[in-house]
Amino acid sequence: MRSFYARWMYNWETRLTQVDNNRVVRPLEWGIEWTCEWPCGNGFVSPVAPSECEHYLREYNNRAIADSDEFFSYKRPMDFRLEKREIQVFSTREIPDLKLEKKVRGNYAEYLRFTSPARTPYQENNLVNARWFPARKGKSAIVMVPQWNSDALSHNALCPTLNRLGISVLRLSMPYHDIRRPAEIRRADYAVSANIGRTLDATRQGVLDIRCCLDWLQDQGYTKLGILGTSLGSCYAFLAAAHDPRIEIAAFNHASTYFADVVWHGQSTRHIREGLEREITLERLRDLWIAISPMSYFKQFARFKRKSLVLYATYDLTFLPEFSRQVVEQFEAHGIEHRVAVLPCGHYSTGEMPFKYMDAYYLASFLGKSFKEIQKSVVSTQPR
DSSP states (O other), X not given: OHHHHHHHHHHHHHHHHTSOOOOOOOOOBOOGGGGTTOSSOTTOOOOSSGGGHHHHHHHHHHHHHHTHHHHTOOOOOSOOEEEEEEOOOOOOSSSOOHHHHHHHTTOEEEEEEEEOSSOOSOHHHHEEEEEEEOOSSOSEEEEEEOOTTOOTTTTTTXXXXXXXXXXXXXXXXXXXXXXXXXXXXXXXXXXXXXXXXHHHHHHHHHHHHHHHHHHHHHHTTOOEEEEEEETHHHHHHHHHHHHOTTEEEEEEESOOSOHHHHHHHOGGGHHHHHHHTTTOOHHHHHHHTGGGOGGGGHHHHTTSXXXXXXXXXXXXXXXXXXXXXXXXXXXXXXXXOEEEEEESSOSGGXXXXXXXXXXHHXXXXXXXXXXXXXXXXXXXXXXX
């Protein structure tokens, strides 16, 4: 019975990953130009010869890990503002869902906008976008970071549920996603691609944008802060939490260890691997993306006391379950307080009936309970 269910689930998961037919295979690019404004260079000179690029990037990764607080440091934006505008889907598919487009047309919402502290050549991407879902009362808030290639509506359905639990939500558009997507691409390809330097830069930018969102939430009077990341957003969320003590609650909805391993083995990134494996091996790629891999930062993550949830799926073909179990092992090895939840589905099927409701239950119940526990601990320590 279990074998039949597994085959059925794997087949379903495969069909879901094949819905998008506009994935583009791009060749390996070193992307050295993306390193020009990174910290931790310390006079490190960019290579001139193509044969030196790999060594340069590998060394820069090592420098970033050795001084990761500096690598993920940023200058606080000065142009925070709320905009009210019409809701759009920003579909990533070859043929957008016209019914969905019609459903949101004429509806308006509030969005936080500010200039990202990490500048790129794309003006659309430099203007950060985060939809604002405020709760009626309370001082608890989270930054929500969706999955790779998400449209502008992904995960929004969970926000009203969290609002009813007294949790306000800033739903971040990741670099190169929805309204931040340059006109030349249909998918969020520039966030994760065969361009080594750009992928590093996009991940670093995502982390900095999250920390800026925390700045704005604090400005609004929110005193208990958390984060919820899904898939690629889970990676961004972990890196942010490892370097920002303000995050007291963290939920990782699908989690993995090494950035390169996910790209190499994941079903949804097989087109990226196809462009990479012609010139590079997994072992070499792992070293080139080690500075954006959660596995590099458990020591930093363990510095701060917080409540964490690690959620993964048994039949995941994108974030392989063995990678997620390694994450749990690292939480245990470092003595980090955490909870674990396992869904009987795959990566893409997490967003389908009935599993999306199971996923929402685990996430909402964890966040709601954790914020209440923090509030109780604050009240109990106050002088009478």
